[in-house]
Amino acid sequence: MFLCGEFGPHCGACASVGDFLCDFPVGDGKTCDMPLCESHATEVAPNVHYCPGHQVLWEQFRDVGGVQRELENVVPFARPKEDR
Ligand SMILES: [Zn+2]
Ligand SMILES: [Zn+2]
Structure with missing residues (x-):
C-alpha cells in the first residue's frame, strides 16, 4: 500500500x-464547495449543506432578510412552504 487511510x-x-x-453561494455562480x-455539514434545506462558518453567515443573512433577494439568482435555498 502506497497510501493508507481514506481517499477523497x-x-x-x-x-x-x-x-x-x-x-x-460565493458569487459568480459558484459555491463554497x-x-x-x-x-x-449543516443541512439548511433538503440537499443544501453549509460549512460551520457559512452556516453562521447564513443565519445572519437570513435574519436581515437577504434570502428573498438572493433567491432570484441562487437555486440552493429552499423556502419552507407557507400555508397562507
Ligand atoms: Zn468534520
Ligand atoms: Zn462554506
Whole structure:
C-alpha cells in the first residue's frame, strides 16, 4: 500500500472524509464547495449543506432578510412552504 487511510475529499473542519460540500453561494455562480463530514455539514434545506462558518453567515443573512433577494439568482435555498 502506497497510501493508507481514506481517499477523497476531507472535511474542511476536521480530518474526516467529506461526503458533503458546502453549498453556500460565493458569487459568480459558484459555491463554497468546502468538503464536509457528516457532523460538520449543516443541512439548511433538503440537499443544501453549509460549512460551520457559512452556516453562521447564513443565519445572519437570513435574519436581515437577504434570502428573498438572493433567491432570484441562487437555486440552493429552499423556502419552507407557507400555508397562507
Ligand atoms: Zn468534520
Ligand atoms: Zn462554506
